[in-house]
Amino acid sequence: MDTLQHRDSHNRALDWLNFFLADVRDGLGPYLAIYLLAVHQWQPASIGLVMTLAGVAALLAQTPAGALIDKTPAKRAVVVIAALLVTGSCLLLPLLSSFGLVALTQTLSALAGSVFAPAIAAISLGLTGPKAFTRRVGRNETFNHAGNACSALLAGGLAYLYGPVVVFYLMALMTVASIFAVSRVPAGAIDHQVARGLAHGPSGDDHPAGLGLLLHNRTLLLFAVCCGLFHLANAAMLPLVSQKLAQVDLRLATPLTSACIVAAQLVMVPMALLVGAKAEDWGRKPFLLAGFLILPLRGALYVLSDNPFWLVGVQLLDGIGAGIFGALFPIIVKDLTEGTGRFNVSLGALSAVFGLGAALSPGIAGLVVQSAGYNAAFLTLAGIAAAAFTLVLLAMPETHPRSHPAPTAMPDPAGN
Incomplete structure (x- = not known):
């Protein structure tokens, strides 16, 4: 009974960590575009360049961040330090106006934020083990999306009353709340061998496989390409919508962007729950196809109207696509690296690949906006998303462990 109570307590602490960290792990996100456009009157290309620079810094840090999480037993401390750095960098923004200093603070924020995904995944795997990991990831994503929705509602209401600076x-x-939550996860409850993908036995070589593991695992490499294309198409969509809203009414831009985020996050909650509950029974690929199919559809629908209510409504589709993808990502990486002891460094390496897509996305979209307009940018992103879906459909196999037949036992010459 005590063991069950402790397990429930650990899970609740992890729930709240995901909830409160949701507003911290991605930095300012689309609010950065609104702030720079509304307060400093920056051009879309300059905004996109700052976001691209931060994204490049994040992708360079992803693989080392995963290796760090594989190596260190101080996973909780890493989360605390990173949260403080991200928040501190963003709190400096109201004091800065030059391109160089703004780019520097957002780069620092991106570097620190690169540890959150592997740290949360590692703590979850170390607490639950591989058999319960799928359901735990679904629960992580559920509370993460609920936290995003709650913080976006607060940001929208408070920004309407006090201006966009309130989001900082x-x-x-x-x-502060996330630091308290992570302190409630006992350090001794995390099995650090399991957390790096080694369920049994000693870890052996402590040097992370990193890029070598990617190059020798063709399915993992293919999944990395799919992830990169997904985020190349997805990352710029909401910032573009935010800029369109700001052009219509600066005062309503932040509240309406919050409405977009809340709409998507509320849809992501049941999607994450569904993946956590059914990905073991239905497999991974059906969910993956559904998530990738939504993205080109969303990009095409944005061009049909500039009406704010239409834009918010289309953003609901992001809840389906991103909700499914976010829950599946660590599950598929776990499938493909189980037993290697390189789960987190592989998670970091793949995060770097899709981070490259996310980093390039705002810059490319900003250039297209300046040369051909917002509709052309949305259609460009939709075309990239369609290519990603085609690749998943035709080349990506099912990764569920049961889809791989067990090796046939050799006959025993003695007849035993």
């Missing part, structure tokens, strides 16, 4: 202070509040 809301992030600081969420950081």
Whole structure:
């Protein structure tokens, strides 16, 4: 009974960590575009360049971040330090206006934020083990999306009353709450061998496989390409919508962007729950196809109207696509690396690949906007998304462990 109570307590602490960290782990996100456009009157290309620079820094840090999480037993401390750095970098923005200093703070924020995904995945795997990991990831994503929705609602309401700068202070509040939540996860409850993908036995060589593992695992490499294309198409869509909303009404831009985020996050909650509950029974690929199919459809629908309510409505589709993808990503990486002891470094390496897509996305979209307009940018992103879906459909296999037949036992010459 005590063991069950402790397990429930650990799971609740992890729930709240995902909830409060949701507002911290991605930094300012689309609010950065609104702030720079509304307060500093930056051009879309300059905004896109800052976001691209931060994204490039994040992708360079992803693989080392995963290796760090594989190596260190101080996973909780890493989360705390990263949360403080992200928030501190964002709190400096109201004091800065030059391109160089803004780019520097957002780069630092991106570097620190690169540890969150592997750290949360590792803590989850170390607490639950591989058999319960799928359901735990679904639960992580559920509370992460609920936290995003809650913080976006607060940001929208408070920004309407006090201006866009209020989102910085809301992030600081969420950081304090996330630090308290991670302190409630006992360090001794995390099996650090299991957390790096070694269920049994000693870890052997402690040097992470990193890129070598990617190059020798063709399915993992293919999945990395699919992830990169997905985020190349997806990352710029919401910032573009935010900029369109800001052009219509600067005062309503932040509240309406919050409405877009809330709409998507509320849809992501049941999607994450569904993946966590059914990905073991139905397999991974049906969910993956559904998530990738939504993205080109969403990009095409944005061009049909500039009406704010239409844009918010289309953003609901992001809840389906991103909700499924976010829950499946660590599950598929776990499938493909189980037993290697390189789960987190592989997670970091793949995060770097899709981070490259996410980093390039705003810059490419910003250039297309300046040369051909917003509709052309949305259609360009939709075309990239369609290519990603085709690749998943035709080349990506099912990764569920049961889809791989067990090796046939050799006959025993003695007849035993």
